[in-house]
Amino acid sequence: MAIATAIAICSSPSQYSPALSSFQTTPSLKTLNHPPLLLPPCGGAVALASAAVEAARAAVWAAGEAGEEEGGGCRVVRVRRRRRRKRRRGVEALGMVDKWDGEEVHEVSFGAARSAVLTPREEAEFCLCLKEEAGLEAARRRIAETREHEPTSNQWAEAVGIKRSSLDKMLCNGRESRERINQSYRRLVVSIAARYQGKGLSLQDLIQEGSIGLLRGAERFDPDRGYKLSTYVYWWIRQAIVRAIANKSRIIRLPGSICEMVAKIAEARTVLSRRLRRLPTYDEIAEFIDVNVSTVRLVSERSRTPISVDQAVTSQGCMTLQTLSALSLKGFHSYKVKRNSYMYSIRKVLGAIFEIIPGPDETTPQKMVKRQLMKQEVERALNTLCEREAYILRLYFGINGETPLSFEEIGRLMKLSRERVRQINSIALSKLRQTSVVDYLKLYMM
Known part of the structure; x- marks a missing residue:
């Protein structure tokens, strides 16, 4: 109604409308007399017409909003359905040939359109x-699994029923399809990969990794559903990147459930740190x-990050953790110092290593170095005995990592009586107590 009113106002003749000058085609020139132009009345008519058009637009907009409220967003759904139908018609118009149907091969033109964005037809062809x-x-x-060797091209073609x-x-x-898809959607891969920077890769x-996920998703894309390829492969790209971070970002791989829990704990620690203005405890995070x-x-x-043995442990960078451990291992044999000063130096070195790499008690560098040094000193002590005495002590205490044996088992093994084996063991221990090596072994018992 408002639109009809505006058209009628603009098209109806008015006494205030200016008359256009007309020229006669006769050769004689006559003086043309025109009525005076009345601009103020004309300006009022134009303003009235503009107001009517604006009112018409407002009425149409209000009617559209009412229709959307009544239809519950049906317009958006209809637009999406229309786009999907259009894509389906484009795919059906391709006249695709089933793979390996007879001897025909689907013809694809790769040099026709080198645009950055693929058309629906190109997406369907390449996929x-x-x-x-x-x-x-x-x-x-x-x-290859059946014949236990790689097939030749002729064997391959014969197996699938097509020509070479x-x-x-x-x-x-x-x-060619893989290259085109990779080039066309590289910007999408980069935009997704940029969100996961700083997480280990x-x-x-x-x-x-995102490109691998892109091609994996393109192989499974079904153009008959009417969706765009970029919409479908988005989740494949994201999945490939997330899995790569979980499997390859750490030197020691963690299970997927642990990686998810690490992310939750990190997020909780960040939120609680802002809220409490301090580092939260384990109880608060839990x-x-x-x-x-x-x-x-x-x-x-x-989930702690491993520390490299080549990392410098001094401010000048002249000594690494590996060098420090090597110095402590050959301390007994390289330096001849007094007992008290030697004991102090060993404790100082092991304490430094313990402060550098904290960890469980059984795997700390302090325990490992101490065990290695004690093993070397025990071997030195056994070398002071005769061969039979050292052999009996090794079997009885399980020094070589074997299961300790009883006197009776050692006697059957050496064809000796149980009492004789016990006597030899007592004599060997008495000899060791009289040597100076025992003083060094006492350091490890403190």
Whole structure:
């Protein structure tokens, strides 16, 4: 109604409308007399017409909003359905040939359109080529497993029921399709990979993993559903990147459940640090994410970053952890010092190593170095005895890592009586107590 009113106002003749001058075609020139132009009345008519048009637009907009409220967003759904139908019609118009149907091979033009964004037709063609190539690779693997060697091209073509030339063409189409898809959606891969920087992998590694996920998703893409390829492969790219971070970002790989728990603990620690303005405790983190305190403590300890043995342990960088450990291992044999000063130096070195790398009691460098040094001193002590006495002590105490044996078992092994073996063991221990090596062994018992 408002639109009709505006059109009627603009088209109806008015006494205030200016008359256009008309020229006569006669050769004689006559003086033309025109009525005076009345601009103020004309300006009022134009303003009235503009107001009517604005009112009409407002009425149409209000009617559209009312329709959307009544239809519950049906307009958006109709637009999406229309786009999907259009894509389906484009795919059906391709006239695709089933793979390996007779001897025909799907023709694909790779040099026609080198645009950054693929059309629906190109997406369907390239994904079909990737599916054909994946089927051929699966057939090749089955042949290799059956015959226990890589098949030749003729054997490969014969196994899938096509000609050698058709096989080569399908493989070439697959390689070209992979390259085109990778080039066209590289920006999408980079945009997704950039969100996961700083989590253990470089940006180049993330892009490489995302490209693998892109091709994996393109092989499974179904254009008949009417969706865009970028919408479908987005989740495949993201999944490939997340799995790569979980499997390759650490020197010691952690299970997927532990990686998820590490992310939850890190997020909880960040939130609680802002809220409490200090580092939260294990109890507070466990209460925040609703898990046991032991789980939080275990995950936090297992997710620590390993320390390199080549890392400098001094401010000048002249000594590494590996050098420090080597110096402590050959301390007994390289330096001849008094007992008290030697004991102090060993404790100082082991204490420094213990402060550098904290860990469980059984795996700390302090325990490992102490065990290695004690083993060397025990070997030195056994070398002061005769061969039979040292052999009996090794079997009785299990010094070589074997199971300790009783006197009776050692007697059967050496064809001696149980009492004789016990006597030899007592004599050997008495000899060791009289040597100076025992003083060094007492250091490890403190």
